[in-house]
Amino acid sequence: MNQGIDVAKIRSRGATYVAEARIAQMMKWKGIIAIVAIGNPLFYLVAIGIGIGVLVNENSGTSGTGGVEYITFIAPALLASAALTGALDEAMFPVMEGFKWRKLFYAINATPINPGQIVLGVFIGAIARVVFTVVCYWALLIAFGVVTIGQSWDVIPVTIFAAGAFAAVIMGITASVKNEDYFMTVLNRLIIMPMFLFSGTFFPLNTMPVFLQPIGWISPLWHATELGRYFSYGYSISGTMLLVHFSYLIVMMVAGFKLANRKFAERLAK
Amino acid sequence: MPESLISARGLTKKYGDFTAVDAIDFDVAKGESFGLLGPNGAGKSTTMRIIAATSQRSSGTISILGRDPEEHGPQIRAHLGVVPQQDNLDGELTVSENLFIYGRYFGLSKKFIQNKIEELLDFAQLQDKRDAKVEALSGGMKRRLTIARALVSEPDILMLDEPTTGLDPQARHILWDRLFRLKETGVTLVITTHFMDEAEQLCDRLVVMDKGKIMAEGSPLELIKQYSTKEVLEVRFGSDRNKEVAPILREMCSRIEELPDRILMYVEDGEALLEAITAKKLHPTTSLVRRSSLEDVFLRLTGRSLIE
Amino acid sequence: MKTAVEIAEERADRWGHQLYAGRARAILERAFIALRSSTWVPIVTGFIEPVLYLLAFGYGMGELIGDVDSGRGTVDYAVFIAPGLLATSAMNGAIYDSTWNVFFKLNESKLYKGMLATPLGPLDVALGEITWALLRGLSYAIAFLAITAPLGLVPGVSAILAIPAAVFIAFGFASFGMAITSYFKTYQQMGMINIVLLPMFLFSGSLYPISVYPDWLEFLIQLFPSWHGIELVRDLWFGYWDSGTLLHLGYFCVMIVTGLYFTTRRLRNLFMR
Numbered sequence: 109m110n111q112g113i114d115v116a117k118i119r120s121r122g123a124t125y126v127a128e129a130r131i132a133q134m135m136k137w138k139g140i141i142a143i144v145a146i147g148n149p150l151f152y153l154v155a156i157g158i159g160i161g162v163l164v165n166e167n168s169g170t171s172g173t174g175g176v177e178y179i180t181f182i183a184p185a186l187l188a189s190a191a192l193t194g195a196l197d198e199a200m201f202p203v204m205e206g207f208k209w210r211k212l213f214y215a216i217n218a219t220p221i222n223p224g225q226i227v228l229g230v231f232i233g234a235i236a237r238v239v240f241t242v243v244c245y246w247a248l249l250i251a252f253g254v255v256t257i258g259q260s261w262d263v264i265p266v267t268i269f270a271a272g273a274f275a276a277v278i279m280g281i282t283a284s285v286k287n288e289d290y291f292m293t294v295l296n297r298l299i300i301m302p303m304f305l306f307s308g309t310f311f312p313l314n315t316m317p318v319f320l321q322p323i324g325w326i327s328p329l330w331h332a333t334e335l336g337r338y339f340s341y342g343y344s345i346s347g348t349m350l351l352v353h354f355s356y357l358i359v360m361m362v363a364g365f366k367l368a369n370r371k372f373a374e375r376l377a378k
Numbered sequence: 379m380p381e382s383l384i385s386a387r388g389l390t391k392k393y394g395d396f397t398a399v400d401a402i403d404f405d406v407a408k409g410e411s412f413g414l415l416g417p418n419g420a421g422k423s424t425t426m427r428i429i430a431a432t433s434q435r436s437s438g439t440i441s442i443l444g445r446d447p448e449e450h451g452p453q454i455r456a457h458l459g460v461v462p463q464q465d466n467l468d469g470e471l472t473v474s475e476n477l478f479i480y481g482r483y484f485g486l487s488k489k490f491i492q493n494k495i496e497e498l499l500d501f502a503q504l505q506d507k508r509d510a511k512v513e514a515l516s517g518g519m520k521r522r523l524t525i526a527r528a529l530v531s532e533p534d535i536l537m538l539d540e541p542t543t544g545l546d547p548q549a550r551h552i553l554w555d556r557l558f559r560l561k562e563t564g565v566t567l568v569i570t571t572h573f574m575d576e577a578e579q580l581c582d583r584l585v586v587m588d589k590g591k592i593m594a595e596g597s598p599l600e601l602i603k604q605y606s607t608k609e610v611l612e613v614r615f616g617s618d619r620n621k622e623v624a625p626i627l628r629e630m631c632s633r634i635e636e637l638p639d640r641i642l643m644y645v646e647d648g649e650a651l652l653e654a655i656t657a658k659k660l661h662p663t664t665s666l667v668r669r670s671s672l673e674d675v676f677l678r679l680t681g682r683s684l685i686e
Numbered sequence: 687m688k689t690a691v692e693i694a695e696e697r698a699d700r701w702g703h704q705l706y707a708g709r710a711r712a713i714l715e716r717a718f719i720a721l722r723s724s725t726w727v728p729i730v731t732g733f734i735e736p737v738l739y740l741l742a743f744g745y746g747m748g749e750l751i752g753d754v755d756s757g758r759g760t761v762d763y764a765v766f767i768a769p770g771l772l773a774t775s776a777m778n779g780a781i782y783d784s785t786w787n788v789f790f791k792l793n794e795s796k797l798y799k800g801m802l803a804t805p806l807g808p809l810d811v812a813l814g815e816i817t818w819a820l821l822r823g824l825s826y827a828i829a830f831l832a833i834t835a836p837l838g839l840v841p842g843v844s845a846i847l848a849i850p851a852a853v854f855i856a857f858g859f860a861s862f863g864m865a866i867t868s869y870f871k872t873y874q875q876m877g878m879i880n881i882v883l884l885p886m887f888l889f890s891g892s893l894y895p896i897s898v899y900p901d902w903l904e905f906l907i908q909l910f911p912s913w914h915g916i917e918l919v920r921d922l923w924f925g926y927w928d929s930g931t932l933l934h935l936g937y938f939c940v941m942i943v944t945g946l947y948f949t950t951r952r953l954r955n956l957f958m959r
């Protein structure tokens with residue numbers, strides 16, 4: 109008999125347990141996560157926002173950034189980029205660890221918790237990190253006077269949603285990779301880096317040579333950034349594009365989850 | 379007194395306030411096969427690392443081939459082949475590349491190593507895996523490769539920290555056989571193990587360690603003679619009744635050990651004792667008379683069973 | 687044929703023989719074998735990072751910024767950042783190789799444990815690893831120049847001197863990085879390295895001249911090794927020599943010597959835990 113072990117309860121709350129374990133794991137890193145959450149925006153805003161802002165202003169004023177100060181222009185983009193980076197960390201490493209490094213998922217899977225719940229649990233853990241990062245970042249933007257509270261609060265849920273969509277896809281992809289040896293380096297260099305650099309973070313995407321622009325179109329960061337700008341300072345954007353951005357992220361989220369669920373189930377069944 | 383190859387006096391290793399090895403003395407003679415026995419955390423691996431000149435002692439003295447590892451670490455290590463408790467193979471290389479580069483670390487010529495590799499692949503029965511990445515090997519294959527790797531430099535002293543953990547019975551026996559042959563060629567073996575049969579088979583002499591200290595020393599036979607009786611009677615009464623009958627049994631012989639599942643009674647004549655028990659109408663559910671082994675020595679010295 | 691013992695005995699009376707067996711090249715040999723058999727993908731793609739930055743910032747950002755005063759004449763923004771990116775990537779690569787990479791091979795893969803159970807000493811391992819890192823840095827620097835030259839971003843032939851300069855500053859960071867790693871025991875402590883590096887590199891003038899800042903901040907930045915590294919490579923890139931160039935060179939000489947001093951002293955702490 110399973111004395112004291114309520115299988116039905118574990119079944120129904122499996123994802124919560126996994127998420128709790130993930131968050132406990134992150135707490136070991138709480139110092140560093142907090143410093144990164146506050147230091148990252150601070151340094152980027154001062155270094156890039158002000159440093160490059162001066163150069164931009166001297167050369168072309170606000171004409172290249174749609175009429176706003178350079179720092180205002182990049183603030184929502186940096187916010188989105190920090191959120192997606194946090195999501196990447198918490199979606200990729202736990203999956204590598206779970207399947208390969210420490211094989212934790214196999215141990216969890218031997219309990220009544222099922223693969224789908226592991227996916228959801230890791231996802232919730234990633235979201236927790238993203239929420240923390242985004243709120244810290246936003247508070248700093250307010251403190252810097254880059255955005256105002258009333259006008260920009262809705263950038264928070266939108267950015268979190270975008271980061272979630274990214275996390276789902278990353279979980280799916282990471283779980284699909286069999287030989288992870290150099291997967292991280294290669295993914296970082298050939299996919300993540302270009303995505304971050306060519307997503308209209310530091311300058312409008314359309315100032316890039318045309319052949320480089322498609323990198324931005326497929327990048328969730330570009331969609332998140334455009335939405336972030338729209339919601340934080342009233343950047344003008346057409347209704348159609350608004351729909352495109354949201355749809356793209358929704359599709360990513362759904363496809364990411366589908367892939368992750370399938371791959372997790374496949375690998376854990378072996 | 380044969381030439382002493384390794385000699386330790388008051389050897390101590392501390393990690394912070396914790397003493398892992400506590401002022402131990404021992405000698406290992408040339409050509410001898412010397413065993414370190416002890417429960418988890420006894421300090422066996424720590425002692426092995428100090429002998430292998432890869433860990434610095436905290437106090438005491440040790441000499442290996444007449445030299446101090448603090449002063450002549452590289453020269454000492456050139457004589458050694460080391461099989462650590464945990465495999466540390468090079469995961470970025472294949473099986474044969476692992477053997478090759480290890481030989482290069484010793485400064486050996488490419489030609490010499492190339493020939494040696496064939497011999498070692500046969501030894502480890504890994505010929506058909508020679509171009510496989512280490513990651514693609516099973517646990518036991520990795521272990522065999524680690525042992526083969528330790529032989530690439532033709533060492534005079536082979537340090538084996540739980541060499542057969544993870545090997546299947548056949549591979550274990552093959553390895554014992556190979557180690558015997560190495561010993562015949564004059565190689566000195568220093569072995570730690572949790573397997574009593576292995577210790578009895580392989581070791582000329584051994585020390586039993588517990589909590590960083592040496593509890594006893596001698597050949598397997600001497601130890602059994604000194605710390606145990608000729609025979610052991612194992613009786614089971616079922617877990618509920620064991621407790622009940624234990625006091626009665628205690629009256630009947632000079633030493634008994636109560637284990638969770640059975641009671642061990644140490645006597646010269648096991649059959650006679652069993653008859654006496656039956657005569658008292660205490661019918662054990664199972665009973666067994668066997669010769670004493672190192673296991674019993676171990677239990678006596680450390681109060682713990684090796685394989686629980 | 688000499689045996690392992692004879693080889694080791696040859697050096698038995700030399701000074702420092704416990705630390706150095708004179709076989710750092712065995713570590714290099716291992717790196718080449720590993721390159722052939724498994725690590726080539728991450729290594730071959732390693733040059734890509736500064737090139738991507740150059741494309742994004744040089745061409746995207748360049749549209750908004752136009753020309754900048756490099757301190758050595760006014761130049762196109764892409765020309766301004768090219769040497770800065772070269773220097774930054776050389777330094778970052780050296781730091782990664784001497785910190786995270788060393789830490790991982792020590793604690794996770796236990797690779798160094800295996801090496802150090804042989805007559806090799808910690809200095810063989812350290813020198814071998816640093817040399818390998820610098821060789822990679824050298825090939826990345828050459829690749830960077832080969833890519834930027836046809837794009838018209840290289841002002842003159844003398845810019846070829848920026849290649850050894852990049853390797854030189856990488857050496858400074860690598861020797862220091864290993865010394866720092868010897869003090870760290872946990873992943874969390876290692877994480878602090880990245881946190882310190884972020885502001886150091888953001889502020890050090892690879893993407894804009896630090897003259898945009900108030901004097902006090904400018905002064906502070908001028909204390910960072912990363913700023914000296916970037917300025918040194920930039921000077922040579924533009925074929926520009928003055929007392930500042932010498933100062934940057936001197937700064938790195940001191941850094942290399944102190945880094946090596948501490949690394950050597952800490953080698954046992956680092957490798958023989």
Ligand SMILES: Nc1ncnc2c1ncn2[C@@H]1O[C@H](COP(=O)(O)OP(=O)(O)OP(=O)(O)O)[C@@H](O)[C@H]1O
Pocket residue numbers: 393396397398416417418419420421422423424425463959
């Ligand atoms: N690097 C270290 N830092 C701190 N403590 C250590 C270290 N290495 C070993 N110890 C401690 O020293 C003691 C002896 O460890 P050692 O590995 O020598 O035991 P052992 O006899 O080999 O055990 P096992 O049978 O489990 O291999 C243990 O309590 C262990 O926790």
Ligand SMILES: [Mg+2]
Pocket residue numbers: 422423424463539
């Ligand atoms: Mg051990």
